[in-house]
Amino acid sequence: MSDFKIAPSILAADFARLGEEVSDVLEAGADIVHFDVMDNHYVPNLSVGPMVAKALRDYGITAPIDVHLMVEPVDTMITEFAKAGATYITFHPEASRHVDRSVGLIRDLGCKAGLVLNPATPLEVIKHVLPQLDMVLLMSVNPGFGGQKFIPYTLDKLKMARVMIDEMGLSTRLEVDGGITVNNIAEAAKAGADTFVAGSAIFGADDYRTVIKAMRDQLAMV
Ligand SMILES: O=C(CO)[C@@H](O)[C@H](O)COP(=O)(O)O
Numbered sequence: 001m002s003d004f005k006i007a008p009s010i011l012a013a014d015f016a017r018l019g020e021e022v023s024d025v026l027e028a029g030a031d032i033v034h035f036d037v038m039d040n041h042y043v044p045n046l047s048v049g050p051m052v053a054k055a056l057r058d059y060g061i062t063a064p065i066d067v068h069l070m071v072e073p074v075d076t077m078i079t080e081f082a083k084a085g086a087t088y089i090t091f092h093p094e095a096s097r098h099v100d101r102s103v104g105l106i107r108d109l110g111c112k113a114g115l116v117l118n119p120a121t122p123l124e125v126i127k128h129v130l131p132q133l134d135m136v137l138l139m140s141v142n143p144g145f146g147g148q149k150f151i152p153y154t155l156d157k158l159k160m161a162r163v164m165i166d167e168m169g170l171s172t173r174l175e176v177d178g179g180i181t182v183n184n185i186a187e188a189a190k191a192g193a194d195t196f197v198a199g200s201a202i203f204g205a206d207d208y209r210t211v212i213k214a215m216r217d218q219l220a221m222v
């Protein structure tokens, strides 16, 4: 049986009560906290920085924090998020002049490293560095906003990424991010994803436990 992980995106949480929201969603069965960082430069939106990740750690959140950097350049933020308690740090290859060096920096700081590919970015970009990655994150929407519609052609890309990871004999996690709901999570899993980011589908639901259970029920049928 696959080791599926559900990662609610804090972007859709109530920021006025973030500690409580994150704690509630973990208690409701989530595995990983997906922490979206936007700089109004790499993407046309602005969110939160390392001090908010640190505040979650200080609040008592011990679950893995999966920092999705949508910032350019990346290296300063990698250092700051590692200090703030990040578990995974992922970044977009377009946002670093020296991708291998930035990946190495994440690992040297004791975090797990990942690369994020936008829908139109070819998989070829990660090929050589794949053995150094703990996670590959495929965007199924264009980055910058929560609540967008899943782009169907990214399913084929997930399938290709799964083949690439398996053929190299790696245990790299394959995460999908954007527009994931109870209705399409199984399709993404069948295509090869094992880690599922969901923002609006989880935080927008009346009951977090019910929606996470519904997602797990879908995954159990894959
Ligand atoms: O990185 C991003 C958007 O840039 C995502 O993590 C979204 O925040 C996911 O939100 P939903 O599409 O699930 O609402």
Ligand SMILES: [Fe+2]
Residues within 6 Å of the ligand: 009, 034, 035, 036, 068, 177, 197
């Ligand atoms: Fe994200």
